Amino acid sequence: MNQRQSLADDGDSSKAKPRRLGKNGDGAERHEAIYRTISDAIIEHRLRPGARLREDALAEVFGISRTGIRKILQRLALEQLVTLTPRRGASVTRPTADEAKDVFDARQMVECGLMPEVARRIKPENVSELRDMARREREALRSGEQSRAIKLSAAFHERLAQLSGNATLAAFVGQLCSRSSLILAVYGSSGHLGCESHDHDDLIGFLEAKNGERATAFMSRHLKAIEASLSIVEEEEETPDLQRIFGI
Amino acid sequence: MNQRQSLADDGDSSKAKPRRLGKNGDGAERHEAIYRTISDAIIEHRLRPGARLREDALAEVFGISRTGIRKILQRLALEQLVTLTPRRGASVTRPTADEAKDVFDARQMVECGLMPEVARRIKPENVSELRDMARREREALRSGEQSRAIKLSAAFHERLAQLSGNATLAAFVGQLCSRSSLILAVYGSSGHLGCESHDHDDLIGFLEAKNGERATAFMSRHLKAIEASLSIVEEEEETPDLQRIFGI
DNA sequence: CTGCCAGTCATTGTATACGTTTCTTCCGCC
DNA sequence: GGCGGAAGAAACGTATACAATGACTGGCAG
Numbered sequence: 001m002n003q004r005q006s007l008a009d010d011g012d013s014s015k016a017k018p019r020r021l022g023k024n025g026d027g028a029e030r031h032e033a034i035y036r037t038i039s040d041a042i043i044e045h046r047l048r049p050g051a052r053l054r055e056d057a058l059a060e061v062f063g064i065s066r067t068g069i070r071k072i073l074q075r076l077a078l079e080q081l082v083t084l085t086p087r088r089g090a091s092v093t094r095p096t097a098d099e100a101k102d103v104f105d106a107r108q109m110v111e112c113g114l115m116p117e118v119a120r121r122i123k124p125e126n127v128s129e130l131r132d133m134a135r136r137e138r139e140a141l142r143s144g145e146q147s148r149a150i151k152l153s154a155a156f157h158e159r160l161a162q163l164s165g166n167a168t169l170a171a172f173v174g175q176l177c178s179r180s181s182l183i184l185a186v187y188g189s190s191g192h193l194g195c196e197s198h199d200h201d202d203l204i205g206f207l208e209a210k211n212g213e214r215a216t217a218f219m220s221r222h223l224k225a226i227e228a229s230l231s232i233v234e235e236e237e238e239t240p241d242l243q244r245i246f247g248i
Numbered sequence: 249m250n251q252r253q254s255l256a257d258d259g260d261s262s263k264a265k266p267r268r269l270g271k272n273g274d275g276a277e278r279h280e281a282i283y284r285t286i287s288d289a290i291i292e293h294r295l296r297p298g299a300r301l302r303e304d305a306l307a308e309v310f311g312i313s314r315t316g317i318r319k320i321l322q323r324l325a326l327e328q329l330v331t332l333t334p335r336r337g338a339s340v341t342r343p344t345a346d347e348a349k350d351v352f353d354a355r356q357m358v359e360c361g362l363m364p365e366v367a368r369r370i371k372p373e374n375v376s377e378l379r380d381m382a383r384r385e386r387e388a389l390r391s392g393e394q395s396r397a398i399k400l401s402a403a404f405h406e407r408l409a410q411l412s413g414n415a416t417l418a419a420f421v422g423q424l425c426s427r428s429s430l431i432l433a434v435y436g437s438s439g440h441l442g443c444e445s446h447d448h449d450d451l452i453g454f455l456e457a458k459n460g461e462r463a464t465a466f467m468s469r470h471l472k473a474i475e476a477s478l479s480i481v482e483e484e485e486e487t488p489d490l491q492r493i494f495g496i
Numbered sequence: 497c498t499g500c501c502a503g504t505c506a507t508t509g510t511a512t513a514c515g516t517t518t519c520t521t522c523c524g525c526c
Numbered sequence: 527g528g529c530g531g532a533a534g535a536a537a538c539g540t541a542t543a544c545a546a547t548g549a550c551t552g553g554c555a556g
Contacts, residue, residue: 028334028509056537065511066538074319078326086276087517087538102416109417113357168350169357172420276539303508313541314508335508335547 034062035072042081042092043154043181044147049094053082079175081182093182097232100183104227107176111157112220114164114173116212126163127208133159134200150181156200180226187230199225282310283320290329290340291402291429292395297342301330327423329430341430345480348431352475355424359405360468362412362421364460374411375456381407382448389445398429404448428474435478447473 038058041047058069077084083093095103133156140148154177161173199222206215286306289295301321303314310317325332331341343351381404388396402425409421447470454463 054537067510067512070539071318071322074322075326078323088519089538099416102414105414106417106420109358109361113361166350166353168347168424169354172354176416302506304506315540315542318508336549337508 030064031068031072034064034068035075037062038072039076039081039178040151042076043178044151045181045185046147047092049092049182049186051092053090053092055089080179093179094186095179095183097187099179100187100227100230100232103176103179103183104223107173107180108220108223110169110173110176111161111223112216114161114166114169115207115216115219117164117166118160119207119210119212119215121165122163122207122210127204130156130159130204130207131201134204137200138198150184153200154178154181160203183230187232189229189231278312279316279320282312282316283323285310286320287324287329287426288399290324291426292399293429293433294395295340297340297430297434299340301338301340303337328427341427342434343427343431345435347427348435348475348478348480351424351427351431352471355421355428356468356471358417358421358424359409359471360464362409362414362417363455363464363467365412365414366408367455367458367460367463369413370411370455370458375452378404378407378452378455379449382452385448386445398432401448402426402429408451431478435480437477437479 038047038053047053053073055066055069055073058073059066062069073082073084073090076082077090080093082090084090133152137149137152137156140146140152154174157177158170158174161170164170199218203215203218203222206218286295286301295301303317303321306317306321307314321330321332321338324330325338328341330338332338381400385397385400385404388394388400402422405425406418406422409418412418447466451463451466451470454466
């Protein structure tokens with residue numbers, strides 16, 4: 001029923017030889033790379049919400065032992081990208097409708113609140129960097145690489161938050177964007193991606209003009225548009241179905 | 249080597265039932281309790297910033313193996329309460345001045361932004377609960393229990409955020425409050441605690457009156473007052489000292 | 497006497513083994 | 527024929543053993 005073999009098919013990709021370097025030096029770097037690989041796979045919807053992440057399978061795929069995998073899984077769980085149920089293992093988080101609302105409300109508050117400061121601090125090189133990111137996102141969209149586009153969109157929003165200079169809030173926005181990607185995977189209509197392709201460019205224009213007020217308003221509309229495009233229907237999956245129907 | 253249980257069964261406290269679970273039972277609950285114990289010790293300044301947290305020592309004190317301790321330490325590291333340096337182990341985080349500014353800016357944005365919603369949703373039982381928390385905090389302050397007062401103050405702010413109904417933002421505020429406690433430990437003047445004793449009561453009054461606007465303004469002043477009471481002097485400790493002086 | 501180098505120690509990082517729990521499947525019974 | 531229970535298997539949780547790396551101390555040379 002559930003595609004738990006989605007991880008086991010090692011033939012899928014570029015990680016052909018994680019075999020040998022178990023011994024040598026930089027383990028931390030390797031862990032970071034594995035973390036990023038899994039995280040990207042989730043954000044790009046290569047791992048759909050609900051997919052099981054068995055420790056053994058991951059350990060084998062990446063050529064490290066379960067100990068390291070568990071560490072990475074815990075980190076992902078703290079960021080709410082995977083859900084760790086006590087004796088059942090890990091699976092990609094399936095956000096509830098309430099969580100989706102919370103995440104977008106939080107983004108509304110934080111990202112909009114950051115815009116004035118970003119407009120104040122933005123520099124020409126940041127503008128060109130952002131334009132480059134927006135361009136790559138547009139290209140990915142046009143060429144049908146939805147996965148890439150989603151990741152680039154999240155990266156754009158996170159980079160924007162970083163430009164505020166507040167590392168704490170930027171990290172928080174980064175988490176919110178990751179979770180938003182998960183929400184899009186569950187509630188997003190397939191044909192319609194989160195961010196309109198031209199939106200980000202417009203926003204950059206306001207920021208370049210140091211117009212914090214308009215940037216804030218535009219970001220607010222932008223996020224509202226994304227949220228409105230979701231079809232939050234609260235599809236019941238398993239047991240809560242019966243409880244809610246007959247329970248009362 | 250195996251007499252580690254000599255510490256485990258010292259009958260330390262209220263954990264009456266874990267007698268049996270030498271093997272297992274509810275390990276997750278136990279982990280949670282240990283996490284909370286360490287977290288509280290940090291927040292209450294019983295463990296000062298910079299204090300080293302050796303895995304062996306913690307494992308022996310709590311009667312579990314290093315595996316479990318590492319899990320807890322990683323969680324604390326993700327919440328920025330402890331710093332995990334690659335081959336040097338864990339220590340209580342010593343926030344920098346920049347981090348302190350970021351944290352208080354973030355609190356300013358999020359906690360103030362939450363006040364209108366809190367004022368809208370607050371119920372009489374919440375009001376009495378908050379009043380009770382504020383009273384206990386005042387009592388702790390009066391009786392000189394600074395540690396308790398700090399923890400209660402953080403709990404108050406976190407509970408306030410929870411009343412907004414947004415669990416994501418509430419959890420974020422909880423983290424910010426924990427980090428604020430650390431900041432107070434480093435930069436706070438000893439005689440002057442973070443929150444004035446009457447401030448919280450005043451705030452409750454505004455919320456009870458459903459006056460979100462005044463509550464927001466008051467929270468802003470409240471946080472500004474805490475931040476202003478800090479003596480951020482950027483005391484150099486170890487190596488960065490020389491780098492900053494001779495580095496350029 | 498001071499500074500450097502080497503050896504030892506202490507502490508963390510990783511892996512593996514074992515115990516426990518849960519899910520699955522099969523068999524028997526209703 | 528369907529349902530329930532039991533046994534086996536698979537996967538997670540924990541502990542322990544081993545390896546590697548950084549810190550400290552003692553000795554030697556300049």
